[in-house]
Amino acid sequence: xxxxxxxxxxxxxxxxxxxxxxxxxxxxxxxxxxxxxxxxxxxxxxxxxxxxxxxxxxxxxxxxxxxxxxxxxxxxxxxxxxxxxxxxxxxxxxxxxxxxxxxxxxxxxxxxxxxxxxxxxxxxxxxxxxxxxxxxxxxxxxxxxxxxxxxxxxxxxxxxxxxxxxxxxxxxxxxxxxxxxxxxxxxxxxxxx
Numbered sequence: 001x002x003x004x005x006x007x008x009x010x011x012x013x014x015x016x017x018x019x020x021x022x023x024x025x026x027x028x029x030x031x032x033x034x035x036x037x038x039x040x041x042x043x044x045x046x047x048x049x050x051x052x053x054x055x056x057x058x059x060x061x062x063x064x065x066x067x068x069x070x071x072x073x074x075x076x077x078x079x080x081x082x083x084x085x086x087x088x089x090x091x092x093x094x095x096x097x098x099x100x101x102x103x104x105x106x107x108x109x110x111x112x113x114x115x116x117x118x119x120x121x122x123x124x125x126x127x128x129x130x131x132x133x134x135x136x137x138x139x140x141x142x143x144x145x146x147x148x149x150x151x152x153x154x155x156x157x158x159x160x161x162x163x164x165x166x167x168x169x170x171x172x173x174x175x176x177x178x179x180x181x182x183x184x185x186x187x188x189x190x191x192x193x
Contacts, residue, residue, distance in 0.1 A: 019065075022046075070179050072090065094106070124137065160179055
């Protein structure tokens with residue numbers, strides 16, 4: 001495999017400005033705030049919408065975000081130690097927005113591995129308070145999680161792991177990039193094998 005994973009970074013970029021770097025197509029965001037974690041949809045202008053029209057996402061409280069689509073992932077975090085925002089953009093295509101710096105040489109990838117992470121819960125009864133295109137997953141242990149997809153009772157996050165050779169000669173996962181959320185048909189018999 002001759003693939004390479006490129007990484008560009010920047011600092012001091014607030015979340016609304018960082019979200020604009022993926023500008024040409026919509027993306028899904030996984031946002032973390034104190035006492036809250038959830039998904040949002042990021043449009044071509046960098047605007048974020050949540051599952052409920054009357055309940056906007058609390059962007060000002062977010063301390064970390066992973067915003068992804070098939071060709072790139074934006075990672076943003078508010079560094080409490082350094083007191084500044086940091087952002088990284090990962091892609092196989094070498095996307096480097098103006099003002100961002102390439103983070104060293106691209107990662108030489110030996111192989112990629114497809115990973116799928118099952119989201120907790122299953123589809124609840126259809127809700128009239130959710131925006132079109134969203135599904136609410138529920139489970140007794142965790143509560144509710146709104147997912148910006150439809151078409152299934154269960155969903156999972158599709159990710160790609162990148163294997164590379166390290167300085168000591170060992171091969172290991174050097175990076176992982178989130179790609180999309182996909183519907184999933186849960187079959188307990190398959191999970192046990």
